[in-house]
Amino acid sequence: MIPSQVKTITCIGAGYVGGPTMAVIAKNCPHITVNVVDINPERIAAWNDENLENLPIYEPGLKEVVAEARGRNLFFSTDVDQGIRDGQMIFISVNTPTKTYGTGKGMAADLKYVELCARQIAKVAQEDKIVVEKSTLPVRTAESIKRILQAEDTEHNFAILSNPEFLAEGTAIDDLQHADRMLIGGEEDENGQHAMEALVDVYSNWIPRERLITTRVWSSELSKLTANAVLAQRVSSINAISALCERTGADVDEVAHAIGMDSRIGPKFLKASVGFGGSCFQKDILNLVYLCRHFNLPEVADYWEQVVKLNDYQKHRFAKNIVDSLFNTVSGKKITFLGWAFKKDTNDTRESAAIYVAKELLDDHAEIHVYDPKVTKEQIFKDLEAVGMSPLAKGDERGIEESITVHTSPYPAMEQAHAIALLTEWDEFKTYDWQEIYENMHKPAFVFDGRNILNAKELAEIGFTYKGIGKG
């Protein structure tokens, strides 16, 4: 029998999603034992590190939650089998990257890790289990997971729930603690209903009942993709307008403010930028596009694909503006990137606009210097390798080592620069002594503000040539 209340939860995958989500569940449900398991021993060791500064991900408020619950009812381990045996409810929170090979390459989600988890659960389980999809998945994945679970020779029942994550990085703990809504999709049979009750019971320890939405599995899966597609579409919409502002002399922030006051539109996700990044937006839209093509809806697919194309255009436009402004060449010029993360308050760099802007400038032989308060040199090098740059010089192609310098403090990073490109909206950038920075730069000194956070007027008065996004 599928239980309608659980005392033990296991989460497979201790990443950006699994880690914070389980920490918040453990904090709010001291009566439930929460085990987080992961195949990566370094990650688990970091989650177990005595020194909370060494947790594998940085999220405001995470340390405090881990400090409270770890060792009490929150445990991190590499023993996946034991985790599966112990958990009455098992969250699958492993990564689902865009496929890099075969059918659906570059578009579809790679479900190999999810499938491996399902097979392992089926093999190891010694009782009925509730399996919760936490990873973002294509619609109808629950059905596949169920088939895999039942195909293994087992007499146990499995109920599959879809419980998509809406947390945003940098505000994950607050988003989890004060969720706008929590969506739970389940099957309509009795086991499905019990499973939904069990998960509602967990979340209702801190989330008001009226914010817990229960739906069919497919609606829940599709809601996640749609939510991200619509959010990304807002960013691409305002970024499209930013290009027009630059041509016409309008100011995109004024336009965003004016339209955002319309209560039907609202102010959020209208901040023009160098382009959206992160592990979800692009991946989820491409997934949606793939799904539409699969179901023979080419017009719908093209409509959503344009959101991603516009984002690529925005990143390219930013890089091109730098080259054009620096008298059509950046070869041998020092360009300092402030920020590398895909947004502030996170060390995550997945799909960050900085990577693509850097690649374009490096192809044009710029000397790039980077300062980001949270991102390491190793990560930056890895990101550039992933877009095809080689670590060392090859023939007349420069390697990453010679063309990029990563700094651990901001002022040396900007000394003798020809231009500064602000890629991430870290608050500290606003507090710098821009007069001093100006004095130590080559003239004319350029600032390309990819987030429109600096004080344009003040910078111009100092002497900078300041270029924001969508500032005509």
Ligand code: UDX
């Ligand atoms: C991932 C996906 O990117 C996202 O789409 C989904 O919604 C949730 O899962 P995230 O938590 O950010 O998000 O991924 P990541 O930080 O890469 O963590 C995944 C973890 O799963 C890794 O620590 C990895 O070691 C672990 N893993 C992966 C397993 O434990 N077992 C596997 O078979 C595969």
Ligand code: UDX
């Ligand atoms: C997103 C969704 O918000 C979250 O609900 C989902 O669970 C995961 O994907 P995340 O990727 O962490 O979260 O960050 P988000 O705050 O949505 O920002 C995504 C990207 O869009 C960032 O690069 C951000 O800088 C950019 N952005 C966001 C803009 O350029 N302008 C905006 O107005 C808002």
